[in-house]
Amino acid sequence: MTQPFNGSLLRPDFVPGEPVERHFSDVELVWTDDEQKQIATFRSQYPTNDGAVMKVLWLAQNKFSWLPPEVVQFVADTIEVPYAKVYGVATFYTQYYKEKKGTYVLDVCTCFGCQVCGGYDILHYLEDKLGISKGETTADGLFTIQEVECLGACGSAPMLQVTNGPYVHNLTKEKVDALIDDLKEGKMPAFESVTLPQDETDLGGNRRSDTELVTEYQTPPVSETLH
Amino acid sequence: MADAPSLITGETKAGDWRNYERVLLPPVKDLHKIDVYEENGGYSALKAIVEDGKFDPKGLTDEVKASGLRGRGGAGFATGLKWSFMPAVDPEKPRYLCCNGDESEPGTFKDRQIFEYNPHLMIEGIVLSCYAMTIKTCYLYIRGEYIDYVNHVQTAVDEAYASGYIGQKILGTDFSTEIVVHCGAGAYICGEETSLMESLEGERAYPRIKPPFPAQSGCWGMPTTINNVETLACVPLIVNRGAAWFAGIGPEKHPGPVLYGISGHVNKPGVYEFPTGMLITDLIEVAGGVRGGKNIKAIIPGGSSTPPLTWEMAREATMDAETLREAGSSMGTAGLCILDEDTDMVAFTRRIAHFYHHESCGQCTPCRDGTGWVEKLLSRIENGEGYTRDLELLLEICDQMEGRTVCALADAAAWPVRWGIRRFRDEFEARCKAESFVSSEMGDGASTETESITI
Numbered sequence A: 001m002t003q004p005f006n007g008s009l010l011r012p013d014f015v016p017g018e019p020v021e022r023h024f025s026d027v028e029l030v031w032t033d034d035e036q037k038q039i040a041t042f043r044s045q046y047p048t049n050d051g052a053v054m055k056v057l058w059l060a061q062n063k064f065s066w067l068p069p070e071v072v073q074f075v076a077d078t079i080e081v082p083y084a085k086v087y088g089v090a091t092f093y094t095q096y097y098k099e100k101k102g103t104y105v106l107d108v109c110t111c112f113g114c115q116v117c118g119g120y121d122i123l124h125y126l127e128d129k130l131g132i133s134k135g136e137t138t139a140d141g142l143f144t145i146q147e148v149e150c151l152g153a154c155g156s157a158p159m160l161q162v163t164n165g166p167y168v169h170n171l172t173k174e175k176v177d178a179l180i181d182d183l184k185e186g187k188m189p190a191f192e193s194v195t196l197p198q199d200e201t202d203l204g205g206n207r208r209s210d211t212e213l214v215t216e217y218q219t220p221p222v223s224e225t226l227h
Numbered sequence B: 001m002a003d004a005p006s007l008i009t010g011e012t013k014a015g016d017w018r019n020y021e022r023v024l025l026p027p028v029k030d031l032h033k034i035d036v037y038e039e040n041g042g043y044s045a046l047k048a049i050v051e052d053g054k055f056d057p058k059g060l061t062d063e064v065k066a067s068g069l070r071g072r073g074g075a076g077f078a079t080g081l082k083w084s085f086m087p088a089v090d091p092e093k094p095r096y097l098c099c100n101g102d103e104s105e106p107g108t109f110k111d112r113q114i115f116e117y118n119p120h121l122m123i124e125g126i127v128l129s130c131y132a133m134t135i136k137t138c139y140l141y142i143r144g145e146y147i148d149y150v151n152h153v154q155t156a157v158d159e160a161y162a163s164g165y166i167g168q169k170i171l172g173t174d175f176s177t178e179i180v181v182h183c184g185a186g187a188y189i190c191g192e193e194t195s196l197m198e199s200l201e202g203e204r205a206y207p208r209i210k211p212p213f214p215a216q217s218g219c220w221g222m223p224t225t226i227n228n229v230e231t232l233a234c235v236p237l238i239v240n241r242g243a244a245w246f247a248g249i250g251p252e253k254h255p256g257p258v259l260y261g262i263s264g265h266v267n268k269p270g271v272y273e274f275p276t277g278m279l280i281t282d283l284i285e286v287a288g289g290v291r292g293g294k295n296i297k298a299i300i301p302g303g304s305s306t307p308p309l310t311w312e313m314a315r316e317a318t319m320d321a322e323t324l325r326e327a328g329s330s331m332g333t334a335g336l337c338i339l340d341e342d343t344d345m346v347a348f349t350r351r352i353a354h355f356y357h358h359e360s361c362g363q364c365t366p367c368r369d370g371t372g373w374v375e376k377l378l379s380r381i382e383n384g385e386g387y388t389r390d391l392e393l394l395l396e397i398c399d400q401m402e403g404r405t406v407c408a409l410a411d412a413a414a415w416p417v418r419w420g421i422r423r424f425r426d427e428f429e430a431r432c433k434a435e436s437f438v439s440s441e442m443g444d445g446a447s448t449e450t451e452s453i454t455i
């Protein structure tokens, strides 16, 4: 039996010359007026067409949620650069999704700052909880778990990021449980401002009046796996 | 110099740091809003220069040189000197500034605080730097994972445009500069300067061979300067308070305020602003000491690329480039990671190796293959399947990676492994099987029959 098409650009069943399964029709592959305006701005920001490729890929991913070949082609046509070039860029970066992911992608950081603070505990807890391994998607298509490299929040380790969006800091198992419950109800975590320890005496621990959610850098929990 | 006095004295070089007043992230509520920033003296450096002519471009570059400011992006190169490498203005050739906010070095999370809490200081620094080098376009490259901060910074940039601090005819003068915010998409290598330029150009972000250096041929082949976010944020401070003030903070050869990102096993992790030259012990003290009152095993002084120091080596050292070099590491990004006595150094080193293997762009064989083999060998040692001779093999692979590649990622990957093994060898050996194998008889040496044959 041939493997079902998983949407990957590097499909194992690729046969040259045979029609490719499409996920988006020509009717769907159009930009709105507002998006076209944005694209015009992007193109004006760089001296060559190619410069806009990353921004237009982001726009496409936010619109279509991932980048199957026909979307890559659509982007290539939009900015008038060859498909191969856009494909090269799309595959170079980890945040561009070349295959379909779950509605919520949980990017758990296990890089060393998080590792020594229990990053792997969080990853394994999530894997057990959702019944999948990293890199996999739950059967209901809701969650994908990925192991990622340092996300630049090592002081509030362990942490994760939800679908290239908000960070969730200072993770504990309880916090993971609450996050999953919220996501199942369609509630994305809000932006969380992590305050500076030196502001505690000077500013009462918060220097922004325009954020709802504030958290401190916290002492990480003692890791189970590393010790 | 053979008999220069040791810099590792156990004395702070940060002066009266307990009474230090923060300048990069001063304690002002809502400083990220342009009106609050202006009320607190914001954009006065820009006005002093473009309106009152406090410095001409050369004068500003000289002032930055005199301040002793060194890059905060990792390499610690003198900023004023770097600026002076830009060739004379050629009206035919556009020139670019890149502000490096890629911040992907594990252990580093300081630029994020500038994006969130004081973005206008960075923007003012960018415009001043453009003035010093007669540059009309700056690309501000922020890593894709920081999307919330990208939007936040974009708001600040829009505010600055609306107030006439960026754009055409800044503050009604003849000076014009544009800032374009560029969002990455998840690749550590884009922090490397030439890779960042490839990324901006819409190519796969493969670093370029140097020379030519960016000042000669950078973005789109044009003269380009690249600086870190924190480096550029220091520029308005230097203009406002003078080079002498800046040079007077911390040790002479590496002065100024620094954002120390402290993570790992401390009671109060986070980003702290202090002068350069802080004793590592003082930083641990302000960060609340070690969790659970444990002893410290190791310190990573400035992100994953800086060799780990044992506590013995770190306890008298200060955080400045010269002292840390003598101590056996480097300043890097000043992102300290404190590891307590229970830390498994083998697992730790293996995780660093995994990072570099994942992030190698794959252009150079020693890096692409070397990082992979290093990770494999370390994993097998971590799992108790390794042999003592694997340690020699690891060191040999490190030899073959360092200095043989297009960019410094391969060196950065080799150092923590080399120095991790040298400095924590007992721990590595304890995980290894001492037995070796007789190659002609025993194949790959992994079978149990080889257990009785020792080296």
Ligand SMILES: Cc1cc2nc3c(=O)[nH]c(=O)nc-3n(C[C@H](O)[C@H](O)[C@H](O)COP(=O)(O)O)c2cc1C
Binding pocket: B070, B071, B072, B073, B074, B075, B076, B077, B079, B100, B101, B102, B103, B104, B105, B188, B189, B190, B191, B192, B193, B194, B226, B227, B228, B229, B231, B232, B407, B408, B409, B412
């Ligand atoms: C593999 C690699 C990754 C780097 N990542 C970053 C980074 O994320 N942020 C940064 O500012 N500099 C990074 N650098 C250093 C830059 O190449 C460059 O030296 C720096 O941005 C110059 O700014 P500075 O002189 O202000 O420090 C990296 C270098 C290498 C070799």
Ligand code: SF4
Binding pocket: B189, B206, B207, B359, B360, B361, B362, B363, B364, B365, B367, B368, B405, B406, B407, B408, B409, B410
């Ligand atoms: S050293 Fe590694 S990351 Fe740098 S160019 Fe070579 S392969 Fe790419």
Ligand code: FES
Binding pocket: A109, A110, A111, A112, A113, A114, A115, A149, A150, A151, A152, A153, A154, A155, A157, A159, B106, B107, B108
């Ligand atoms: S190591 Fe996880 S955020 Fe830096």
